[in-house]
Amino acid sequence: MTKKITLPLTEEKAKTLHAGDSVLLTGTIYTSRDAGHKRMCEALARGEELPFDPTDATIYYVGPTPAAPGQIIGSAGPTTSGRMDAYAPTMMSVGARGMIGKGARLPEVIDAMKKYSGVYFGAIGGAGALLAKCIKKCELIAFEDLGAEALRKLYVEDMPLTVIIDSEGNNLYETGRKNYLEGKE
Amino acid sequence: MREIDVKNITETVAKLCINANRHLPQDVRCAIKTCRECEDGKIAQGVLDNIIENFEIADKECVPICQDTGMACVFLEIGQDVHFTGGNLQDAINEGVRKGYTEGYLRKSVVKDPVRRGNTGDNTPAMIYTEIVDGEKVKITVAPKGFGSENMSAIRMFKPSAGLQGIKDFIVETVENAGPNPCPPMVVGVGIGGTFDKAALLAKKALLRPLGSHNKDEFYASLESEMLEKVNALGIGPQGFGGKTTAIGLNIETMATHIAGMPCAININCHVTRHETEEI
Numbered sequence: 001m002t003k004k005i006t007l008p009l010t011e012e013k014a015k016t017l018h019a020g021d022s023v024l025l026t027g028t029i030y031t032s033r034d035a036g037h038k039r040m041c042e043a044l045a046r047g048e049e050l051p052f053d054p055t056d057a058t059i060y061y062v063g064p065t066p067a068a069p070g071q072i073i074g075s076a077g078p079t080t081s082g083r084m085d086a087y088a089p090t091m092m093s094v095g096a097r098g099m100i101g102k103g104a105r106l107p108e109v110i111d112a113m114k115k116y117s118g119v120y121f122g123a124i125g126g127a128g129a130l131l132a133k134c135i136k137k138c139e140l141i142a143f144e145d146l147g148a149e150a151l152r153k154l155y156v157e158d159m160p161l162t163v164i165i166d167s168e169g170n171n172l173y174e175t176g177r178k179n180y181l182e183g184k185e
Numbered sequence: 186m187r188e189i190d191v192k193n194i195t196e197t198v199a200k201l202c203i204n205a206n207r208h209l210p211q212d213v214r215c216a217i218k219t220c221r222e223c224e225d226g227k228i229a230q231g232v233l234d235n236i237i238e239n240f241e242i243a244d245k246e247c248v249p250i251c252q253d254t255g256m257a258c259v260f261l262e263i264g265q266d267v268h269f270t271g272g273n274l275q276d277a278i279n280e281g282v283r284k285g286y287t288e289g290y291l292r293k294s295v296v297k298d299p300v301r302r303g304n305t306g307d308n309t310p311a312m313i314y315t316e317i318v319d320g321e322k323v324k325i326t327v328a329p330k331g332f333g334s335e336n337m338s339a340i341r342m343f344k345p346s347a348g349l350q351g352i353k354d355f356i357v358e359t360v361e362n363a364g365p366n367p368c369p370p371m372v373v374g375v376g377i378g379g380t381f382d383k384a385a386l387l388a389k390k391a392l393l394r395p396l397g398s399h400n401k402d403e404f405y406a407s408l409e410s411e412m413l414e415k416v417n418a419l420g421i422g423p424q425g426f427g428g429k430t431t432a433i434g435l436n437i438e439t440m441a442t443h444i445a446g447m448p449c450a451i452n453i454n455c456h457v458t459r460h461e462t463e464e465i
Contacts, residue, residue: 127239147306172426
């Protein structure tokens with residue numbers, strides 16, 4: 001069964017999601033990857049505010065291709081989330097709750113997810129043309145000099161995602177493989 | 186002797202950069218579709234359906250298949266009777282990459298310094314590999330390489346006593362360690378032999394060979410089949426969510442090596458294994 005979720009991702013909504021759930025996500029999300037996260041965490045360390053309100057926010061780890069004329073955004077699939085592991089607990093500590101990416105996360109991130117009721121969604125890696133179809137609005141809000149890595153505010157409609165790690169720390173990367181190998185999918 | 190103006194090289198490289206990023210090779214499409222037919226699990230089937238839909242959209246609408254449009258790996262087989270005119274070959278290739286990545290709205294993913302970073306803004310420099318061959322033609326292949334998968338690659342300098350079993354274990358270990366990170370289903374390129382650097386180049390070249398083809402040496406052809414089966418038995422599955430399809434292909438390339446060594450490199454690629462070739 002596919003769950004329809006409308007953002008922002010409140011704690012209450014986050015707790016209804018479980019590893020392995022198929023989700024169609026609608027609402028405002030923010031894009032950031034390596035360089036953007038580094039800057040945001042440095043700003044927080046200096047006691048400054050982020051370029052957006054992190055409360056219940058969802059961050060999409062993506063660096064899209066440039067939009068061609070007539071496009072809202074170029075291809076926009078997820079990047080490897082593990083590179084943001086160094087920053088994710090800090091982002092959650094200031095209120096960010098949802099993360100969209102692909103690939104494994106460190107135990108520290110999963111611990112922070114349990115503490116702050118975070119949810120890690122997987123978008124299909126390499127499906128940038130398909131995922132771009134769900135992005136209805138795109139606005140550059142900070143770090144323009146970073147090009148593909150700039151901070152963007154997106155409005156997505158029915159973005160197809162899978163819950164990889166839920167707020168209790170259940171992990172589809174572990175259970176999915178285990179269930180397949182045990183033949184009880 | 187044949188003269189070739191390097192402007193032709195620039196134009197060809199630009200076109201190949203754009204086309205490789207939009208149109209997935211037929212053999213890769215076929216391999217993904219065949220794997221979709223064999224998957225039983227609903228999640229795995231759904232992922233592969235989305236992957237197929239994605240490359241079909243990219244093909245039809247002429248947009249990049251993946252947002253990581255890669256570092257431009259450019260392979261040239263240059264006939265020894267060719268004389269390039271009108272400029273420097275390397276500059277011409279880089280100009281082609283600059284043009285292709287700008288005009289094709291491809292992502293600029295290259296930083297000028299590995300430690301101090303700083304985006305070059307035009308996806309140059311290209312990774313250039315040249316080989317001198319017989320004749321008076323130039324064969325150019327552009328293979329944009331994404332780094333989600335590149336980062337999961339590995340190389341090991343084995344002692345000869347490690348034998349075939351050492352290589353087999355290393356392949357399985359590398360794919361297992363890659364897990365969900367390189368956007369499985371993946372393509373595995375294995376290079377065995379040569380020196381440290383040549384083994385890595387063989388692994389990269391193995392990714393260019395059509396999926397479903399086999400090494401000409403029967404020993405390695407059978408090793409390719411055996412290892413593809415073994416990595417798929419890991420159950421990592423499409424996107425790492427569990428399933429039969431962890432890899433859609435595994436190609437092995439080899440060459441002579443030193444009496445004291447057995448280098449083995451494994452270059453991991455994602456399901457978007459892109460490459461386009463043209464002969465001038």
